Amino acid sequence: MGRKQLYAESELLDVTKRLVLNHGYDGFHLKMLSQHLPGARSTIYQYYANKEEIVAACMKRVISNVYEKVSAVDETDPMSALQEVLTIYVEESKLHQLLGDANKINTNNSEAAARDLAFIEKVHADLKVQLTRLIGRAQQEGKLRKEVPLPVLVGTFFNLFNTPNMLNAPALQWSQMLFDMWVGGSGQ
Amino acid sequence: MGRKQLYAESELLDVTKRLVLNHGYDGFHLKMLSQHLPGARSTIYQYYANKEEIVAACMKRVISNVYEKVSAVDETDPMSALQEVLTIYVEESKLHQLLGDANKINTNNSEAAARDLAFIEKVHADLKVQLTRLIGRAQQEGKLRKEVPLPVLVGTFFNLFNTPNMLNAPALQWSQMLFDMWVGGSGQ
Amino acid sequence: MGRKQLYAESELLDVTKRLVLNHGYDGFHLKMLSQHLPGARSTIYQYYANKEEIVAACMKRVISNVYEKVSAVDETDPMSALQEVLTIYVEESKLHQLLGDANKINTNNSEAAARDLAFIEKVHADLKVQLTRLIGRAQQEGKLRKEVPLPVLVGTFFNLFNTPNMLNAPALQWSQMLFDMWVGGSGQ
Amino acid sequence: MGRKQLYAESELLDVTKRLVLNHGYDGFHLKMLSQHLPGARSTIYQYYANKEEIVAACMKRVISNVYEKVSAVDETDPMSALQEVLTIYVEESKLHQLLGDANKINTNNSEAAARDLAFIEKVHADLKVQLTRLIGRAQQEGKLRKEVPLPVLVGTFFNLFNTPNMLNAPALQWSQMLFDMWVGGSGQ
DNA sequence: TATGAATGAGGATTCATTCAT
DNA sequence: AATGAATGAATCCTCATTCAT
Numbered sequence: 001m002g003r004k005q006l007y008a009e010s011e012l013l014d015v016t017k018r019l020v021l022n023h024g025y026d027g028f029h030l031k032m033l034s035q036h037l038p039g040a041r042s043t044i045y046q047y048y049a050n051k052e053e054i055v056a057a058c059m060k061r062v063i064s065n066v067y068e069k070v071s072a073v074d075e076t077d078p079m080s081a082l083q084e085v086l087t088i089y090v091e092e093s094k095l096h097q098l099l100g101d102a103n104k105i106n107t108n109n110s111e112a113a114a115r116d117l118a119f120i121e122k123v124h125a126d127l128k129v130q131l132t133r134l135i136g137r138a139q140q141e142g143k144l145r146k147e148v149p150l151p152v153l154v155g156t157f158f159n160l161f162n163t164p165n166m167l168n169a170p171a172l173q174w175s176q177m178l179f180d181m182w183v184g185g186s187g188q
Numbered sequence: 189m190g191r192k193q194l195y196a197e198s199e200l201l202d203v204t205k206r207l208v209l210n211h212g213y214d215g216f217h218l219k220m221l222s223q224h225l226p227g228a229r230s231t232i233y234q235y236y237a238n239k240e241e242i243v244a245a246c247m248k249r250v251i252s253n254v255y256e257k258v259s260a261v262d263e264t265d266p267m268s269a270l271q272e273v274l275t276i277y278v279e280e281s282k283l284h285q286l287l288g289d290a291n292k293i294n295t296n297n298s299e300a301a302a303r304d305l306a307f308i309e310k311v312h313a314d315l316k317v318q319l320t321r322l323i324g325r326a327q328q329e330g331k332l333r334k335e336v337p338l339p340v341l342v343g344t345f346f347n348l349f350n351t352p353n354m355l356n357a358p359a360l361q362w363s364q365m366l367f368d369m370w371v372g373g374s375g376q
Numbered sequence: 377m378g379r380k381q382l383y384a385e386s387e388l389l390d391v392t393k394r395l396v397l398n399h400g401y402d403g404f405h406l407k408m409l410s411q412h413l414p415g416a417r418s419t420i421y422q423y424y425a426n427k428e429e430i431v432a433a434c435m436k437r438v439i440s441n442v443y444e445k446v447s448a449v450d451e452t453d454p455m456s457a458l459q460e461v462l463t464i465y466v467e468e469s470k471l472h473q474l475l476g477d478a479n480k481i482n483t484n485n486s487e488a489a490a491r492d493l494a495f496i497e498k499v500h501a502d503l504k505v506q507l508t509r510l511i512g513r514a515q516q517e518g519k520l521r522k523e524v525p526l527p528v529l530v531g532t533f534f535n536l537f538n539t540p541n542m543l544n545a546p547a548l549q550w551s552q553m554l555f556d557m558w559v560g561g562s563g564q
Numbered sequence: 565m566g567r568k569q570l571y572a573e574s575e576l577l578d579v580t581k582r583l584v585l586n587h588g589y590d591g592f593h594l595k596m597l598s599q600h601l602p603g604a605r606s607t608i609y610q611y612y613a614n615k616e617e618i619v620a621a622c623m624k625r626v627i628s629n630v631y632e633k634v635s636a637v638d639e640t641d642p643m644s645a646l647q648e649v650l651t652i653y654v655e656e657s658k659l660h661q662l663l664g665d666a667n668k669i670n671t672n673n674s675e676a677a678a679r680d681l682a683f684i685e686k687v688h689a690d691l692k693v694q695l696t697r698l699i700g701r702a703q704q705e706g707k708l709r710k711e712v713p714l715p716v717l718v719g720t721f722f723n724l725f726n727t728p729n730m731l732n733a734p735a736l737q738w739s740q741m742l743f744d745m746w747v748g749g750s751g752q
Numbered sequence: 753t754a755t756g757a758a759t760g761a762g763g764a765t766t767c768a769t770t771c772a773t
Numbered sequence: 774a775a776t777g778a779a780t781g782a783a784t785c786c787t788c789a790t791t792c793a794t
Binding site: 192193194227228229230231234 | 774776777778
Binding site for chain 1: 754755756757758759760761
């Protein structure tokens, strides 16, 4: 019964992701969003109650997706696990940029947004924990320099995937190159 | 001679820089700016014709400053020059974040903003050229791995100073640590 | 310095009072308000942050005014005090209708509105207390029927001034007529 | 033949009455109404063409109901007739409050609402006529004070049933108490 | 008949900018 | 030069109503 939907919720979130990445949280408007979707602006409110909920849902979906993939990685060997994890992050390389806007979301108006944000923060912390665990183990096993403080190793690793992919290499190849440089360094 | 000015232009730009970094270009309002300065909101228009010009002038000043320091570096030995340059960038580590907002500035309303933006882009390109030159020479001199494509070396170097300084180390020390890891890698 | 104001805050509240009485809280719009004032709609926001604050301030002013007058009444003789108090209420006969909308004001968005509302409720309670005290004393002194429960006496008195003034009698005369009927009844 | 109706028209009007009383005409929404009924919001349009018609029909039903009961009262003795009439009004004590919103209904869009409103006004006038007739006769018969102008007697009587029933007495008892006070007054 | 989806009109609010003192 | 007041454009959001299944 009822009419056919003009677009699916997931399409809405896809477009939102693209626009928030291009324009930032404050530069993202529902007018803009509706211009990139069929139908009228007010139709968007059939899906989400307000701007905050849209962006929160979008971020939640992105980070959930990463979390799922990353949780499936076999951690037996920490170094190859790190390589695999890096590939996943490289594929979703804008994750950090997106999450950087998370704290701008005003959750006073919306329960749902508040819940999504709490979830996002939880998962974000979990991801850091996993990385710290893997890097710590690799260090223990003598694969990584012991004199470098763990937070620094984690920080440089986490920052790695922001590197602009100037060669436009495919994700896997690019991630291997980055990992290789992270481990081996640029020096001769 | 009229009244004394309420504040210097440089104060205005200092506050602007801080606020744009904290809130992003679209999250930055003149109301906000005036609340962090003495005097009324409308007084700001005695200094700059519009919001765009303020932010453009702010960015111009920051990048000019970096450019000046970086131009003064002795390039005789490329590796130590790179280390010195990195220190300068680390001191102004938010440079990239700030410049990331540059493309949001609408230059249709303002000649001055357009001119500033052109300048910013020019200097930005010059900085990359300098870095590419230094890294290229270091590679030639056998200090950096020859099989790594130059753009990748430049990219990872340029991305280096976005690494969050989790230890809150002083700039010089932090820059040395980052350089050491960039050259030597994290691996044992 | 600065321009001359188009209207005073008190004018704004006067118009608001009239409009809220005619159209009810939900029927009252800022568009409507601005159409009854000089200047643009957005100018209203120079005076109050939002609709809620306007209506709360309006109600606060009305009830404060009544409270002030009523507090000045000499309570030595409860019956003549009641007559005086009634005259004051009759002059501001729409008080109850106005306060009836007070509970519709959403105070989540506004500190100021919440404060004003709390004040309104406090004063409202004080007014009831005063009335109860006067009527109680009159009852004690044998001026009012002892077998009628005090709340009923208070209720009928408080309801008295909602009676439509069909004769358009002047306030004092009308209030005396109502008081006479309240005390003596309609019966022969 | 066809589906069974989700709910009866009278249920719809019952809920409408309750909601209009609680929230006022402008605070009453079809969304709200549908949330207190089974089925979807759009289903309401199977019963009534628009919001105006719903509220008009609701008010018409309420006032018709009162009119019917009040018409059945034996008017032989005006005083006991008045007492009986008062009981009926007390049972439907929110009548005035409801009718107070009648003038807010915009009848430009709807014939039916216009017709209902005309009916309401007619009956409202009839009710006043009946009351005036009864009170006039009681006055003639020497049961009510002759020096009090008839409109004042009618006005105070009509206003009587707005008195808040603070004791939560049953309707009959409450109405007797009010009548007693209206006739005999509060005084000793 | 029932309904989920779509929509446009309308009101709230913010903010850059201009005006007038 | 400084500023308080005024404003219009732009965004957010809600709601009555219509559409299409």
